[in-house]
Amino acid sequence: DTAVSQTPKYLVTQMGNDKSIKCEQNLGHDTMYWYKQDSKKFLKIMFSYNNKELIINETVPNRFSPKSPDKAHLNLHINSLELGDSAVYFCASKDRDRQETQYFGPGTRLLVL
Amino acid sequence: ILNVEQSPQSLHVQEGDSTNFTCSFPSSNFYALHWYRWETAKSPEALFVMTLNGDEKKKGRISATLNTKEGYSYLYIKGSQPEDSATYLCARGYGSSNTGKLIFGQGTTLQVKP
16 A cells, blocks of 8 residues: 555656646645755755645745645646756655654656657 | 755765764754655655654664754664665754754765675
């Protein structure tokens, strides 16, 4: 049973398209995150939701919009894709206490051509 | 500045060697320091969460220490094995009670040669 799952695993698309990445966790956690692994391999936080409510929104272009239909799901929609959006995107979740471990999904490799 | 730095960036050791790496972070308003192990083509996997100054954690041959006053943590691997080859990430927690986020270092990539 996969704890944090993401779909798709790979996404190749043209510049200007709109695409979504889905994330689901079956751990019963309250908080979910989206991270982007940048070109220097850093994991950088993009968004966080706590029980469907947006609590962290880093300096991310507004072409990126997270959506949380329920606390087990956090999807990432990206409008008007640009070449610089090519990266690996990771979803993570944790229980509500801030010291708790974050559990990561397998990542979605996005390539914008 | 929310900066977490790790050194060295990469490390090559022989099987059986013991090794250690460093994570440095700003010490103000500290509440947690995380270590993750990240194998190629997999997702980061939690090793330790440390919260108190002087904390020491151990899991098998891997252990970690924490100094929150001076802002550093060490990760030690005793008797490295080829399966220890991975990138080791540390991350400092920031933010208030439910809204905590992690700021990651760039990682130390360990290669253990048989």
